[in-house]
Structure formats: C-alpha cells, structure tokens
Amino acid sequence: MPRQETLGQRIRRIRQQRGMSLAKVSGGDFSRAFLNQVELGRSQPSTRVLRVIAGRLGTEVDYLLEGRLPSLDRELALERARVLLARGQARRALAALDDAMGAADWPMSTDARLCQAEVLRALGRSAEADEIVSAERKVIAARGDAHRLERLRAVERGQAFSVGRGDPEAAIRAHLRLADRAMRAARGYDALEHYRAARVLLEASAR
Template sequence: MPSQGTIGDRVRGLRLNRRMSQAQLAGPDLSDSYVSLIESGKRTPTPVVARLLAERLGCTTEFLLHGIEPRQRIDTELGLRHAELELRHGDPALAADRFTEIVKAADEENAMLTAQARFGRARSLEAQGRLGQAVEAFERLRREAAAHPERLADLPLTIALSRCYQRAGDRLRARDLAATALAQASRLAIMQGELAVDLAAALIETHDGDSTAINYVHQVLDLSGTPEVVDRSGEIHALWQASIAAAAGEDSALAVRLADDAITAGRANRLGRQLALTSMRWAKLDSAPAEEAERRAQVATGVFAALPGARAEHGESLIAHALVRLRGGDLAKAGEFATAALESLDGSALVAEAHLVLARVALALGAGAEAHLTAIGEHLTAMGRPVFGSDRAVARAWRELGDLYGQTGSRELQTSAYRRALEAAGVRSAMAGVTAGARTSNEG
C-alpha cells in the first residue's frame, strides 16, 4: 500500500490501484467533486467519511488517516515510551539512539510521531551535555512548530532552549527565551503542571531581578505546594521490564499500558525534584523574605536528602540554607550548613560557594578567613577555563572572592580575583590594563 504524502495522496493512490473512478469511490453517499477536493488536499474527511472511504478502498481507517496500520502505530508508540523511559531512568545515549531509530523508521506522513521522536532525541542530547547539538535540534523543531502547530507545541521547546542556552553560557539568549515562554504561559494562565514547573525552573536561573519572572516563580511554588518525593525506582524498573516482556509476547497494547504506568510512576519525583531545585534557588535571592526563604531552603534540603543520586543538589541546598541563615545573622548555623555542604560536594563551583560562606562567617566573627580564601582560589583555579566560553557561577565566585580579599586589605589578590572573574565571564579583552604580575596566592 502506498503510504507517502497526504491523506489525499493515499486516497488517490489506492483508488488508482483499484482502477476506480472518483464517481465510483464516491458512490451514493458522496459527490465525486468532494472526493476530488479530498484528493487535492482542499478538504479533510470527517471520521465518518474516512471510515466509508477506507471500506471502499480496502484499507483501514488508521492507514488512510495516518499512513500506517494499527500494529505499526502501536509499535511506534511503544518505541517512543521505551525510549522515554531510557531517557528518564536509564542511559540518555541509548535513548538518543532509540529515538533516532524511530525517526528513521517513521514515514514522512506520520509527522506527529516523528516530531515526538525528534523532541525526545533533542532532550537526550541535552541530558548527555551535548548542548550544541541539542540547541540545533531544538531550534529546528521550534521552526517546525511555528509552521506546523498541529504537530508540535512551541512552549516546551522554548523552555528547553532557554535551559540549554543558560547551561551553555549564553545568558542573554536564555533570558529572552524564558521571557517569551513566560508571556505565552501567562496568556494561557498556565500556573500548574509540568510546563509551569519547568518554566519556573528556567526563570529562576535567568530572571536578572525581573519582578514579573520572580512573581511567576513564586506563584508556581505556592500553587504546587510542598514537593514530596519517594524512591519508586524499583517499581518503575519492574513495570518497564514487564512492558518489554509483554511486547516480546506480542501483547503490544498491554506493553504500552505498562510503559505508561512506569512513566507516570516517575513523574511525581521529577516534578518534586524540579520544585525543590526552584525552591532552593528562590531561597537564595536577596529579596526573598526571611521566614519563607528559611522554609523553602529547609524543604529543599529534606527533598534532596531523601533522593538517591542527589548528592550535589543536597550540597547546594545546604549552601542555600547557610546563605539564608547568614542573611539573618545566625553565623553559627550558617557555618554548620556550609561545613555540611562540603561533605556532599565534588569538584563543582559549589565547593567554592561553601567556602565563601565560611569565609564570610569567619570575617564576621573576626576569625582568620585566610584558609578559606586560599581554598576558594585553589579550587576555582583547578577547575580551569569554562567549557562553553563563560561560566557565570565561577565568575561570580571569583568576584565575591575579590570582594572578600578587599575586606582583608589584600589589594593584589583582590585585583587578580577580579581579573579571573572577567575571564570566567568570557571578557578577556577588558583585562589589557591589568598587570600580569597580579596573582592569587595559589599561583605562586
């Protein structure tokens, strides 16, 4: 059976294969002119007409409308779900391969399924840290969404692009995309659910003090309530394996149902994790009210302490808690949280952030902060140059280190730290007037 082209192409191809005229296909129920309009793409048959035409053409309604037989479609749907499970709970690289296979196997006419697979592949690339390729894929999909809104929704793509550009260091582009997504979400009154939570997570990273963005984040957090997470990994993988077994036994419908159950089982934790991240970063805002910031930081710390594989996020939440206590003047607790954070962190810029809190505490107490200041410089230097040309977190840490050196009267070290802050931000040409002799204590 021909499956290329539009519905009209399939109707015409099948009709010609059966040596039928348009009048014969129309029969007593339709006019031949209406059949002609369908074949030319000027009319889309209603479900009733589609069933009637399918009967006369000797094919299934599914094939006439979508270009594939029911079994093909359900197998493709199942492939999409298994690839999604691989992305969320398995290997993103393998997920990308599976989504790619679906794209290659799907006919051009099955645009919606193909678009879903391409979107999955783009998210798989993002999950692997292949941001350049992910951005290219998301940008292509966004152009397609503009041309064919019936195939793809623009809002999830815009949010994903904002997230990718933010991670890649292009903060201006990330902020513009987040603002575009916010305008669309506000117009549609999207304040709850996955899209709202994902948008809030993007906005808290790019807001730059914009009160509209911060207010939206605050509303989403309030409406979503306290995030709760439970380790359901065993249940998810059991359902996933059962779906694979059902597919092997030719029970595709059951396999799809089991895969859907597995995806649903993981949804609450994904949303809880996003909400906890957003709550934590909201609590770090200088403008956040003290009591609410304390509550949100405490909630985030509890969530990440309970989540397996969330060691880094737990460390960051402890830093957020430390910063909240530091702003409130509780130096002892700020020091305790920052010290605990160091036990949860690896080689990220967050280690420097924890030491920055401890250095501020030491300076406020009049104790020696030199050891912490040295540790910050050593850690940031060991991280090397940013992967994507600029790193805002590293740049901020160097700048804050410079501020602290200024408080201790170490002017050369302060100048050197500011220079490194500009380099981390990708502003190298601005350093022409800074002497090369200015060094941090660990540069020797």
C-alpha cells in the first residue's frame, strides 16, 4: 500500500511543479530554512503561514492539509451569485453567496466579499457595502493586485465591473494578458478565471 503524502511532501511537490525556489515561496514572511524544515516534516507551520504558502503556490490550505482537490462548491456559489446579480436578482444573489462566504484563502475570500458588497449596494445597503470595501481595500493593497483593485473601485462607484470597457476584443486580450501574468506568478486560481473568461468571449464572438 503506497504511503500517504505528508503536508511537507505535498508542499515540496507543488513548489517544485511550479518551478519555485524556497526563497520565492517564503518571501519575507518566514525563512527558507523554516520552509525546508516544514517540507522535511520537522516543523509545523501555523495557520497564518499555511495561508501564505498556499497563496504563493496558487492552491488552498485545505488541499495542503488533506491532499484533496480544492472544492468547487465555493467557486460555483460565487459564480452563481454573480450571474444572478447581473440579471438583476440581488436578493437571490445574496442567498447564493452563503456557500462562498466561508472562504478563508486568498483570493477567493476577497472575490466573495467584493461580490457581497456589490449585492448589498444593489439592495440599497450601502453602509454595509462600504465597510466591506474599506476592509478589502487593505487586503488588496497588501497583495498589490491591480485587477481586483479595479473591481473594488467599480463596486465603490456602484458600477458593473467590465474588463475591456465593453469591447469584446479588448476584453479577450486583457483576460489573456492577465492569465499569462497570473501563470508567471504561480497564481493558478487567477489564471484559470481569466482563461475561462477569454474562452467564453472567444466562443461568443465565433457565433
């Protein structure tokens, strides 16, 4: 019977698959030596450190801990809420968000919170939306994520967020550019989101 992969082995495998060094993953948050000890099973990372590692590796804490593929439930809930909101069904969108709001990992947590702010603003609950936007601005600024900062600004203005400013060809190019950038930064979640968006736009324009 094959031995079960440990947390440290899983981190090392993903890191090597991404072509990332110990220094790249540790950044300025903890030492390379500590990460090496974690990979060897000699040190146990805190929840905060695990979140940092998962974020840098473009995966989720649950996957690092348990070896299960990240659940699609939260992503599905978020996308359903976005669709409902776009169709003017804000109350249903708010209910649909329930399953997405449990996300603790970047960037899913911020994406869900920004969608929640959009929904609340659509329902006339601007004060609640403003509180969320204020909190998420700090998170996004700390990450230096220009794409999500643009989404946040759109929420602040009460406008629907649009990549490419309504031009499908510009949107396709922008999504592909953002996807490539995310791939280089080992942010798999973001890359997948942008590649999906580009594919949908390409398929729609081909009809």
